[in-house]
Amino acid sequence: MAPLKVKRYVIVGMGVRSAFYYQSIIQDFPNVAKLVGICDTNQTRMKAANDRIFELGGERVPMYKADDFDKMVEEQKPDVVIVTTIDSFHHVYCIRAMELGCDAITEKPMTVDEHKLQLMIDAEKRTGKQVRVLFNYRYAPHHTKVRELIQSGVIGEVATVHMDWILDCAHGSDFMRRWHRNKETSGGIQMHKSIHHFDLVHFWLNTEPETVYCVGSLRFYGKENAQRRGVKNLGERYLNDENAKDDPFAIKIDQSDQLRKLYLEAEHEDGYIRDRNCFSDGITIEDNLSMIIQYKNKAVMTYNTYAYAPWEGYRCVFNGSKGRLEINVVESGYAADGEPGQKKGHAASPQRDYIQPGVEQTKIVVYPLFAEPYVVDVVKGEGGHGGGDPVLLKDVLAGTEKDDFNRAAYIRDGGNAVLVGVGANHSMSTGQPVKVQELVQW
Numbered sequence: 001m002a003p004l005k006v007k008r009y010v011i012v013g014m015g016v017r018s019a020f021y022y023q024s025i026i027q028d029f030p031n032v033a034k035l036v037g038i039c040d041t042n043q044t045r046m047k048a049a050n051d052r053i054f055e056l057g058g059e060r061v062p063m064y065k066a067d068d069f070d071k072m073v074e075e076q077k078p079d080v081v082i083v084t085t086i087d088s089f090h091h092v093y094c095i096r097a098m099e100l101g102c103d104a105i106t107e108k109p110m111t112v113d114e115h116k117l118q119l120m121i122d123a124e125k126r127t128g129k130q131v132r133v134l135f136n137y138r139y140a141p142h143h144t145k146v147r148e149l150i151q152s153g154v155i156g157e158v159a160t161v162h163m164d165w166i167l168d169c170a171h172g173s174d175f176m177r178r179w180h181r182n183k184e185t186s187g188g189i190q191m192h193k194s195i196h197h198f199d200l201v202h203f204w205l206n207t208e209p210e211t212v213y214c215v216g217s218l219r220f221y222g223k224e225n226a227q228r229r230g231v232k233n234l235g236e237r238y239l240n241d242e243n244a245k246d247d248p249f250a251i252k253i254d255q256s257d258q259l260r261k262l263y264l265e266a267e268h269e270d271g272y273i274r275d276r277n278c279f280s281d282g283i284t285i286e287d288n289l290s291m292i293i294q295y296k297n298k299a300v301m302t303y304n305t306y307a308y309a310p311w312e313g314y315r316c317v318f319n320g321s322k323g324r325l326e327i328n329v330v331e332s333g334y335a336a337d338g339e340p341g342q343k344k345g346h347a348a349s350p351q352r353d354y355i356q357p358g359v360e361q362t363k364i365v366v367y368p369l370f371a372e373p374y375v376v377d378v379v380k381g382e383g384g385h386g387g388g389d390p391v392l393l394k395d396v397l398a399g400t401e402k403d404d405f406n407r408a409a410y411i412r413d414g415g416n417a418v419l420v421g422v423g424a425n426h427s428m429s430t431g432q433p434v435k436v437q438e439l440v441q442w
Helices: 016-027 043-055 066-078 085-100 114-127 140-152 169-175 194-205 224-228 257-262 264-270 385-397 410-430
Strands: 007-012 033-040 064-065 080-081 105-106 131-134 158-168 209-217 288-295 300-311 312-320 324-329 359-368 374-376
Touching: 007 016, 007 066, 016 033, 016 385, 033 043, 033 066, 043 064, 043 257, 043 264, 064 066, 066 085, 080 085, 085 105, 085 114, 114 410, 131 385, 131 410, 140 194, 140 312, 140 324, 158 169, 158 194, 169 300, 194 288, 194 300, 194 410, 209 410, 224 324, 257 264, 288 385, 288 410
Parallel strands: 007 033, 007 080, 033 064, 080 105, 105 131, 158 300
Antiparallel strands: 158 312, 209 288, 288 300, 312 324, 324 359, 359 374
């Protein structure tokens, strides 16, 4: 039997998310994957990531500043470029990677507006290379089960969907502390977080979005809202702020080894502040959204989310011609300043840097017409995102098994999810529904 080909990878964007990939390359799939270079705008951050790569058992790799991206590809000859930069730059590196002869893997969202999306679509056609978007929620066992049930026809043709997906204060506030707080760089939580949920519905129903209507606002975070409620700690950041000592929203960037090395000690290069006060000025994204989405298969979803809930998770209901399906999920807590692998309710694991909140409770119930309802058994997966992360990484880096559920997502999948977020932004600006498929040419 021929030996497995070892694919060469480089990563651009060495913030905390990059560890999700380089850990798995080093520890889980060294027989088929090799990290050969890293790239970032910030030299200090790159060095901290490279030190951690060595601590995890890998070899330190060549480092390249962003202006030397082409040089990195020329010298290291990667097969694939993994993009984990700020969202608004995903298209830059995906497009250039394809132009230089590489495939690209990008974090969600694939990009943040329809103009950048069109550039990516055109580049893929022009180069013959491809972009893969990593939607890890597709791989969670309970989400795969929902797709299986709907495809089996157990509730017939789905007409309506209602989804409430909420972020607790620890998780929701973290979007307000970092670069995600700027609509220009993140597209808002509807683009950076809800993109998971939009993609899941496309995946579950095997359809695409057509029309999006949205209303939303900043109601909880930000200085004006905090002042109205009598919040006292309104400083620009939490570091060295006496008022932050007893603030449940504060993070201690200097007490987290990971955040200190990647961000605090790197501030002198680019001025990026990771621990901004979530009740300070300058937040341009919304923290609550209500949407109506119509799909090509004529199903309609009502979607609500807000980012200051007392618990985290979601409830989703599907109403079909043969019955109703409900899924309820409670996710474990998120801790922005936790040490590697440590989240509320989880023991620390020094071997794993990037472990997302897991799933605490899952319940799927089918209500057939004219029959008794029943609970569907779901095997609980190990690992982040309800067990989806390890399955995703195996699929991406090893890719040796046939997937009957077609969970891999490519440019059309990623683009359709982006179009819902784009439609939400346009709709909030104009007060009108948006025909999102008209925004790009596939």
